[in-house]
Amino acid sequence: MSPTDKRTTDFGYQEVPLDEKASRVADVFHSVAARYDVMNDLMSMGIHRVWKRLTIERAGVRPGHQVLDIAGGTGDLTLKFSRLVGPRGKVVLADINASMLNVGRDKLMDNGVGSNVEYVQANAECLPFPDNSFDCITIAFGLRNVTDKDAALRSMARVLKPGGRLLVLEFSKPNNPLLTKAYDEYSFRLLPKMGEWVAGDGESYRYLAESIRMHPDQETLKSMMEDAGLERVEYTNLTGGIVALHRGIKL
Amino acid sequence: MLLTPTLLLAGCERTLNALLARDPASPARLARLSGSRLLVRFEQPRLALVLHYHDAGIDLLRADDLDDRHADAVVELTPETLSAWLGGTSVEQLMFEGKLAIRGQVHLLEATRTLLLDLDLDWENELARWLGDTPAHSLAEGVRRAADWGLRTRDELVQDVAEYVFEEARLLPGRQQRDVLRDQLTALEVATDRLEARFKRLDRRLRAGARQ
Numbered sequence: 001m002s003p004t005d006k007r008t009t010d011f012g013y014q015e016v017p018l019d020e021k022a023s024r025v026a027d028v029f030h031s032v033a034a035r036y037d038v039m040n041d042l043m044s045m046g047i048h049r050v051w052k053r054l055t056i057e058r059a060g061v062r063p064g065h066q067v068l069d070i071a072g073g074t075g076d077l078t079l080k081f082s083r084l085v086g087p088r089g090k091v092v093l094a095d096i097n098a099s100m101l102n103v104g105r106d107k108l109m110d111n112g113v114g115s116n117v118e119y120v121q122a123n124a125e126c127l128p129f130p131d132n133s134f135d136c137i138t139i140a141f142g143l144r145n146v147t148d149k150d151a152a153l154r155s156m157a158r159v160l161k162p163g164g165r166l167l168v169l170e171f172s173k174p175n176n177p178l179l180t181k182a183y184d185e186y187s188f189r190l191l192p193k194m195g196e197w198v199a200g201d202g203e204s205y206r207y208l209a210e211s212i213r214m215h216p217d218q219e220t221l222k223s224m225m226e227d228a229g230l231e232r233v234e235y236t237n238l239t240g241g242i243v244a245l246h247r248g249i250k251l
Numbered sequence: 252m253l254l255t256p257t258l259l260l261a262g263c264e265r266t267l268n269a270l271l272a273r274d275p276a277s278p279a280r281l282a283r284l285s286g287s288r289l290l291v292r293f294e295q296p297r298l299a300l301v302l303h304y305h306d307a308g309i310d311l312l313r314a315d316d317l318d319d320r321h322a323d324a325v326v327e328l329t330p331e332t333l334s335a336w337l338g339g340t341s342v343e344q345l346m347f348e349g350k351l352a353i354r355g356q357v358h359l360l361e362a363t364r365t366l367l368l369d370l371d372l373d374w375e376n377e378l379a380r381w382l383g384d385t386p387a388h389s390l391a392e393g394v395r396r397a398a399d400w401g402l403r404t405r406d407e408l409v410q411d412v413a414e415y416v417f418e419e420a421r422l423l424p425g426r427q428q429r430d431v432l433r434d435q436l437t438a439l440e441v442a443t444d445r446l447e448a449r450f451k452r453l454d455r456r457l458r459a460g461a462r463q
Contacts, residue, residue, distance in 0.1 A: 047254075050261060053260075057257065060317065062321050087286070239254070
């Protein structure tokens with residue numbers, strides 16, 4: 001066995017071989033893809049729509065822009081971006097998971113989205129696009145599932161045009177101890193049960209709660225983005241820090 | 252608190268698009284506007300909004316750091332101008348009076364008013380989707396009859412009260428009596444003016460006689 005094979009990474013609270021995480025995450029999302037939107041609404045009581053809306057507002061996307069929505073899943077952001085970029089622009093919905101991409105494509109087609117959206121099954125760590133291709137890149141609730149986050153951020157910075165923006169919407173660390181306690185109770189006790197009842201898969205939602213705790217906090221992610229070559233990195237805590245929206249610019 | 256404006260805007264957008272979806276004239280109007288962006292800067296409260304038109308409705312987005320160059324039209328609104336504009340005052344008149352500053356494609360503002368204020372909601376059709384054609388039509392007919400009855404009853408009530416107050420109880424003067432009173436008061440005013448003028452003339456004559 002080569003030394004690379006012995007390296008491990010987190011999969012929730014478990015340590016798994018580095019090359020196993022992607023397939024394990026894929027299994028989680030294959031399992032929940034069909035009920036993903038329902039569960040998102042249920043788990044967040046609909047607030048995820050407002051978080052995503054704020055991301056769209058901060059993205060500053062205009063007609064003619066090229067936008068990459070990584071880990072775009074069921075296409076919530078892509079739907080709005082496709083209207084904002086208009087026929088002269090382009091939105092690429094990228095996800096590593098084929099099941100999520102299929103659900104997203106069906107949903108977008110049902111909503112009349114057509115010619116200005118492309119679907120790409122891609123790994124965020126090695127994006128299959130030329131350098132300086134996109135005016136805006138978003139990754140909403142996807143970065144924590146990536147095995148090598150630094151590589152993914154570097155890859156995103158590479159394909160971003162100079163002056164382009166990267167927005168990372170991700171679960172983070174609440175800044176209030178009382179909220180942290182309530183949030184822990186909710187996500188470790190109630191969430192897996194809800195997952196079991198609605199999506200028929202409690203384990204996937206246990207992974208969700210664990211992966212959130214293993215994800216870097218606001219300041220760490222900010223410095224990771226700066227290390228990847230982004231500048232003017234800033235973040236906004238949403239709903240008491242349960243979620244944070246990071247934004248960096250490639251200069 | 253940070254999410255409150257976003258939440259309110261999302262609510263407005265959803266309501267607006269739901270209303271537009273129920274107006275038979277909206278698709279054609281939206282198709283003409285599709286792809287355009289109107290940047291509205293409110294002075295009070297200080298807020299910049301982008302109205303991005305698409306075939307299915309309008310996207311409302313906050314645009315605090317949006318450059319004017321990236322909008323097809325930019326309009327600056329005060330609360331007074333907004334109410335005058337919504338009240339039907341023409342864009343040209345408001346611009347001529349110096350109350351409205353607009354740059355870019357001016358017709359977008361007029362088209363927006365037409366889109367938002369000339370809504371003719373086909374609510375019976377929406378009801379039919381939930382209840383079925385026949386029950387929805389019966390319910391709509393019932394509502395229309397009730398509304399007609401309400402309007403008729405209100406008119407009759409106003410008429411009856413007016414007749415009682417003016418004609419029967421004579422608590423207030425009627426329009427005709429008021430007109431007669433006004434004419435007589437006018438005649439009295441003219442007569443007192445004449446009398447005053449005569450007194451002044453007499454006074455002048457007496458003073459002139461005393462000096463001689």
